[in-house]
Amino acid sequence: MLRAAVRPRMIVLLLLLLGAAYACGRLGVWQLDRAQIRGAGAQERHVAEQLAAPPVPILDVLAPQTAFEGDDVGRKVSVTGAYEADEQLLVPDRALDGRTGYLVLTPLRTSDGVLPVVRGWVAQPGAADDPPAGTVAVEGFLQASEQAGSGVADGRTDAISSAELVGTWGGPIWTGYLVLSSSDPAQSADLALLGIPTKPGEGLNIQNLAYAAQWWIFGTFAVLLWLRLVRDEARGDGSDEDDEDLPDEATPPPAPA
Incomplete structure (x- = not known):
């Protein structure tokens, strides 16, 4: 494996694939940034809508001893x-x-x-x-x-x-x-009110997160591809050496003395 990996053409191929993996990684980071920006904007709009919405009686949403749905957050x-x-x-x-x-x-x-x-x-x-x-x-x-x-x-x-x-x-x-x-009646002003509760994962755009994951997977495949090519190269070397060790059927055996 090592002898096959250090051949010039495999090193050149490694550099090319590492460059591709780096590009995929950077694109993944860019998509993650987009997920945060777009998610934050969507969350701000959602919070504004919740603040502006009139309250509804709690029993219209949730009754005691009943399951709490995620959309109720x-x-x-x-x-x-x-x-x-x-x-x-x-x-x-x-x-x-x-x-x-x-x-x-x-x-x-x-x-x-x-x-x-x-x-x-x-x-x-x-x-x-x-x-x-x-x-x-x-x-x-x-x-x-x-x-x-x-x-x-x-x-x-x-x-x-x-x-x-x-x-x-x-x-x-x-x-x-x-x-x-x-x-x-109003309660004491000494108590600081909390903000609107949010669900885990809110503030991130799911679509951009998926794109980021895809780019990182592509980058991983680039590295794995090089390892696979090195393994195939090494196997090819082993087959050639085995063929050299076999006797040539076309060459007659030496005559006895």
């Missing part, structure tokens, strides 16, 4: 109920604008069940105030329940998981949670 909904302040939880290690703090997670009891509501973000646990008392009308954006964490303890939970919260708050419970955008 970011849906703007409204719901009326009463907060249960004594059951409020903090979710630590959550980032907002480059800072790490706590989400304030409060159960909203409605006539249909319990809705987990992220009322906002605080930098310190002591900044989490009590929610408005009595009946409140809230609006916000839906997000899917998270995977179960280590459970609820000491007024904290490391995951907004309906499967865990139902053991603490009771049910029936929604399989997603609400990211609060407004409340009537």
Whole structure:
């Protein structure tokens, strides 16, 4: 293999194929940049549409104990109920604008069940105030329940998981949670509201991502092609050597002395 690989014509072919692989790699990077640019533009338009859309009653989108569909992420909904302040939880290690703090997670009891509501973000646990008392009308954006964490303890939970919260708050419970955008009556301004939830992978254009993957695959094929040619070249050398070792049938054996 090594002897075949260092032959001048194989080296020239390697250089040509490496150049092709490099070009394919650069084209893949360009398509990835296009995926980010086009995806970001599409996401901005989508967010603007969600913000401008009027809220719909939550039961028109999702009922308690029913499966959360991916298309429901970011849906703007409204719901009326009463907060249960004594059951409020903090979710630590959550980032907002480059800072790490706590989400304030409060159960909203409605006539249909319990809705987990992220009322906002605080930098310190002591900044989490009590929610408005009595009946409140809230609006916000839906997000899917998270995977179960280590459970609820000491007024904290490391995951907004309906499967865990139902053991603490009771049910029936929604399989997603609400990211609060407004409340009537209004809550304390000390809580920083979060942005619109997004699905994983949003912000990238799928078509351009596919083009990028195709270019990188083509570049890989160029390198693999050279390895295949080297292997074939080496096999050809081996066949010639075997033929040289065989006796020539046309040459008669030497006469005995």
